[in-house]
Amino acid sequence: MxxxxxxxxxxxxxxxxxxxxxxxxxxxxxxxxxxxxxxxxxxxxxxxxxxxxxxxxxxxxxxxxxxxxxxxxxxxxxxxxxxxxxxxxxxxxxxxxxxxxxxxxxxxxxxxxxxxxxxxxxxxxxxxxxxxxxxxxxxxxxxxxxxxxxxxxxxxxxxxxxxxxxxxxxxxxxxxxxxxxxxxxxxxxxxxxxxxxxxxxxxxxxxxxxxxxxxxxxxxxxxxxxxxxxxxxxxxxxxxxxxxxxxxxxxxxxxxxRRPQMDFPVQCVICSLEDVNVVKNGKITIKGYAVSGGGRGIERVDVSVDGGKTWVEASRFQKSGSEYIADDDSKSDKWAWVFFETEAEIPWSAEIVAKAVDSAANVQPENVEDVWNLRGILNTSWHRVHVQVGHSNM
The missing domain is CATH 3.90.420.10 (Oxidoreductase, molybdopterin-binding domain)
Structure with a gap:
């Protein structure tokens, strides 16, 4: 050409x-x-x-x-x-x-x-x-x-x-x-x-x-x-x-x-922690991204520090200083991801879990086994991170 x-x-x-x-x-x-x-x-x-x-x-x-x-x-x-x-x-x-x-x-x-x-x-x-x-x-x-x-x-x-x-x-x-x-x-x-x-x-x-x-x-x-x-x-x-x-x-x-995949499903991931991170003093900040296809906004992000038994709702935001409102194009970028953040006290070790809900009430599936497919696409299962607390002797 x-x-x-x-x-x-x-x-x-x-x-x-x-x-x-x-x-x-x-x-x-x-x-x-x-x-x-x-x-x-x-x-x-x-x-x-x-x-x-x-x-x-x-x-x-x-x-x-x-x-x-x-x-x-x-x-x-x-x-x-x-x-x-x-x-x-x-x-x-x-x-x-x-x-x-x-x-x-x-x-x-x-x-x-x-x-x-x-x-x-x-x-x-x-x-x-x-x-x-x-x-x-x-x-x-x-x-x-x-x-x-x-x-x-x-x-x-x-x-x-x-x-x-x-x-x-x-x-x-x-x-x-x-x-x-x-x-x-x-x-x-x-x-x-x-x-x-x-x-x-x-x-x-x-x-x-x-x-x-x-x-x-x-x-x-x-x-x-x-x-x-x-x-x-x-x-x-x-x-x-x-x-x-x-x-x-x-x-x-x-x-x-099957038809070719187009829109992607609702998704969220914890980015501030890796598996087997050791954190101090038991209190941590949990941050990540959430996004949904088709221009759907993120209505909620739930975070658990006990493997999904109990949940807290994380705060959501896009640009700093600007309120994020799902599906309000005048305030939010409809095609863009949303960041989430929350703080939590965790025990000696913890399985931290995050899941998002979009503005159409679509929610991530709990288990990866439920969405497993031979090409390994669209893994939108709950995101899980395992961490430990390293207690100080001071």
Whole structure:
């Protein structure tokens, strides 16, 4: 493709922060320490998880780079960055989460396939770019359109990225056309992250950001946009990122029986403590993040220091100095995570548990066994941390 290319090896990878926990080197997949996530409501780019399926694409000439838009529409069009930049720019605070976040805990129940993520395959950023609804309007698709005259009902995003899962072909995914043409869905063609130009790991020069949906649908290094009649038929839509019940294994799986996963369920994680932390004096502060897909707010976060027998409600907040109210877009960022915090006295040792409830009254399941699936996605079971108190002799 003019201006950008997907290399065949890993000899020109970008630099990364040394504190990242590397879960796979080639392709590079890494997450920050969990404690880093709660230091800032907006996750610094260097601490934002890196999820890749191949070598990082290289931009040789930004002036020649373009995105083709074609398919079940009247006329195809080539969009250059200058065309995207001319459109109104929007900044959207949105949390992206890999569907495999917390997979490591799920694998302790039974073996699963996939990158061994701990709890930090998630991050919250302010994405800057053009709304996809405005881009599609440029090619003659009005806002709030669910079907084109030629039968287009889905928007497919194709990357320059090359993946072994696609036999060397590009990474791709799709969303419904009605979501793409709805300005209130805030789907972006983003060229900025936290006020700066996207870096290579996160999709430079242009990526899709689909708020409230698993990260697998926010395609990076965008090459083309296709208006299609059915969901994308690529590997990551049809043979991955689907939620199966615990009884399904690799011998009896039938991928066609499940739809591709889109919205992610309600989730919360304790970030201020690691397993087997030793704390002093018995009083501790418990902090973490909570988030739900589809733009649903966080109504409550409950914390227990006795394994779930008794609970206290934690305080919730987003930006300091501003009250958080679930589902109040004038006060809160609807697509972004919420931080929670509480203090507690704990005995000699404790199992600390956190669970969240979203504004639709969805609650996290108690046990990981109940949501176990062979691909290890969407582990939203209660998050548990075990700690001990080290008593001073003073």
């Amino acid at each position: 003019p201006g950008i290319r997907g290399p065949s090896d890993y000899s020109r990878e970008p630099p990364r922060h040394p504190s990242l926990q590397i879960n796979a080197k080639e392709p590079f997949n890494a997450e920050p320490p969990r404690s880093a996530l709660i230091t800032s409501y907006v996750t610094p780019v260097e601490y934002f998880y890196k999820r890749n399926h191949g070598p990082i694409p290289i931009v040789d000439d930004i002036e020649r780079y373009s995105v083709s838009v074609s398919g079940l529409i009247g006329n195809s069009k080539e969009l250059f960055m200058k065309d995207i930049w001319r459109l109104p720019k929007y900044n959207v605070a949105a949390t992206l989460q890999c569907a495999g976040n917390r997979r490591t805990a799920m694998s302790k129940t039974r073996t699963v396939k996939g990158v061994g993520w701990d709890v930090a395959a998630i991050g919250n950023a302010v994405w800057g770019g053009a709304k996809l609804a405005d881009v599609l309007e440029l090619i003659g698709i009005p806002k709030y359109t669910s079907s084109t005259p030629s039968g287009g009902k889905h928007v497919e995003f194709v990357s320059i990225d090359k993946c072994k899962e696609e036999n060397g072909g590009p990474y791709k995914a799709s969303i419904p056309l009605i979501q793409a043409t709805n300005p209130e869905a805030d789907v972006l063609l983003a060229y900025e992250m936290n006020g700066e130009t996207l870096n290579r790991d996160h999709g430079y020069p242009l990526r899709v950001v689909v708020p409230g949906v698993i990260g697998a649908r926010s395609v990076k290094w965008l090459e083309s946009i296709n208006i299609i009649s059915e969901e994308c038929q690529g590997f990551f839509m049809q043979k991955d990122y689907k939620m199966f019940p615990p009884r399904v294994n690799w011998d009896n799986i039938n991928w066609s029986t």
